[in-house]
Amino acid sequence: MSVDATRFSPELQRYADLDQRLLAAVKGIRILPTVAWPASLEDRMIAAYAKGQFTLPEVQYHVPDLSAERAELAAIEREAGYDDPLGEYLCRTAESWRIAAEMLEAVGTDQVTAPSIVLYGRPGDKIPGSDRSNLDAARYFVELSDELGSDLIADDVNVAISAEALRADLSKTLDDFFGEPMISVEVDPELTAKAAAGATRIRLRGGTRFTDYDRHQLLAHEALVHSLTALNGRAQPLLASFARTSPRVTATQEGLAVFAELMSGAIDISRLKRISLRILAIDMALGGADFVEVYKFFSDCGQNPADSFHSAQRVFRGVPLTGGAAFAKDNVYLSGLLTVHTFFRWALKQRRMDMLRNLFAGKLALHDVISLQPYFESGVIAAPRWLPPWMQHAHGLAGKLAFSLFVNRIHMGKVQAETLSLSL
Template sequence: MSVNPANVAPELRRYAELDQRLLAAVKGMRILTTVSWPASLEDRMIAAYSKGQFSLPEVTYQRPDLSAERAELARIEHEAGYEDPMGEYLSRTAESWRIAAEMLEAVGTSGVTAPSIVLYGRPGDAIPGSDRSNLDAARYFVELSDELGSDLLADDISVSIPADTLRDDLAHTLDDFFGAGVIAVEVDPELTAKAAAGATRIRLRGGTCFNEYDRHQLLAHEAFVHSLTALNGRAQPVLASLGRTSPRVTATQEGLAVFAELMSGAIDIARLKRISLRILAIDMALSGADFVEVYRFFCSRGQSPADSFHSAQRVFRGVPVTGGAAFAKDNVYLSGLLAVHTFFRWALKQRRMDMLRHLFAGKLALHDVITLEPHFESGAILSPRWLPPWMQHVHGLAGKLAFSLFVNRIHMGKVQAETISLSL
């Protein structure tokens, strides 16, 4: 959506103009597209790896020249300032895009690693409000999944849904929720991820079969968070950039999407394990492991050759495959989930359910929801038109969070099986 600054309140017109300049500067920047691998390369390598024929992939990248964009972003960052929350939002956003531009200009080299860590964090970073790290959390979920694996009965998720069938099913569901034709669902044979979502399009990887968990996750994660926040953001009268995911909001957006899976019952322990294994793999790569070693790591943890290759590929997007470098984006899924979960609990404790709704007004970071509150109150930033189904049932959400708040006071280290049995 293009905002006409002339239609904006005079005191906010400067920020609307800067926002339009920001959108223009980043229009051609596509982070994942720039660092992605061709599907044809993956298909050949997976076939070879499945036969035990290991060699390091040879990936060629098109390195962009973003010097003009970087200069414009630096100007916007300086001009926006920090006097007003909107200015702060624009400065922080321009800065993150400028760092992303530096990262993309280094594609194919180890120079991608440092800016990607600035944007997405490092596995060893501490979890806010805890003395544990993201790496500790990843190890916990992997170990728990492995311990439970032999005791859990297999869910009835073995039915394979072809991509074309799932496309038709999702299209029908989304038409009912958003309106006919608002979001298109397509099958893309060149897509390397299993699925990807934009404001008006969700793509599914061609030649792939999905199960019921996949379907639930696609709706909860891709449609009712990524697409939904993009649509709400595009409708903003001043900050149209809230319709696009900037690098600085990636952790919140991906964390919110995984939290949505949790709240809607679309996540399972295997999903948490997959997310956690990627963090362990990033740490391995940063410590010197090459692509084949990371691939074998995923295989050793129960993933198929194809899934192991795709997982390893995510770690080495845009960087040399010889070890010592990594693309850190997958670090945000778990750290973001933990941060969002904490934010939801904090908002409930403060009786601020309005802040939770505001989180869906566009592509926001948790920090933005708090600092931009005066502009939500004034109406300069609109409340979201759409909310995910699980957010529409406020009493149910409050019940889950209230229970979580209370039981967190119970220290599991002091709980013994005998204590529990005697209380029954």
């Protein structure tokens, strides 16, 4: 997307030009495709593991040469500077892409681990505003899920939705929401994840059966956050990079997407358990567990052979399978959720609903929404055209957050069942 030079001052145009250079520089930096495993390898290994035949998979990676991209990104960092919020945004974004390039050039070695932790965090990192860690939260949700699982009556969940049927259903729903065909939904038999979303395309893994919860989660998480923010980013008049998920915004974007599941009722305790188990698995791998040990961990926690293999594979993307290394991206889902939830509560307390809406203006980190506020107010950065349904009803959202703000002051350690029964 080019910027009309007549609309902006020379300084703003300079940032727009640097932004275009940044987009050109990162075009060949493809993080997940570089560390992905072939679907054919997965199929063979899943069949073997289901029979109890455990060997470490043999994965070959193509190591890219991104030296030219790294040099250009370093130059953009120098030229953008930190004197202005727009320059700071460009510096932070270019730096994260440069770190990602260094990570990909080490693919297949344990040198992937350190930069992945810089980009995505470590399980032991503290949660903002708390003395507890992401690892503590993961353990809590796993334990809670295990306690509730045997007591809760199973929901009436349709588990027989084919990828093709879901494709048709999502296509119609999204066309109705956006008012025109903005996002295509496709079935991809080579897709490793169950689903993936870009600005104008959602892919579903072929041959997979989906549940009603899957459908709700795809709408809330993939379509109405990941695709929606990309489309809003494409409409930005100054910074076209708002449409591209840079490594530094991954935690916010994934956290916002899981928060959307929470707000729209598209998440269940089993989903929280799956997210949490991945964090425990990353911690295991960093502590020395190999691929087979991590696979058995997921299996022992109730996942079937295919899901256990895919979960372990996510932890070991791009790194040796013998233990002591990990690809840390799955750390961001829970830490991002907790941080985004805290940000929403903070913004409500500050009576800044505008900041919450601006979070959907593109692929932004929470820091950007705060630091770029003057440019939102001036119109240099456009307000989002589309908002998820749960964000369109500000009073309902405020009610949920206001309630959570108050009830979080209640100390559960002081609550007695007898007191509750006598008070009603």
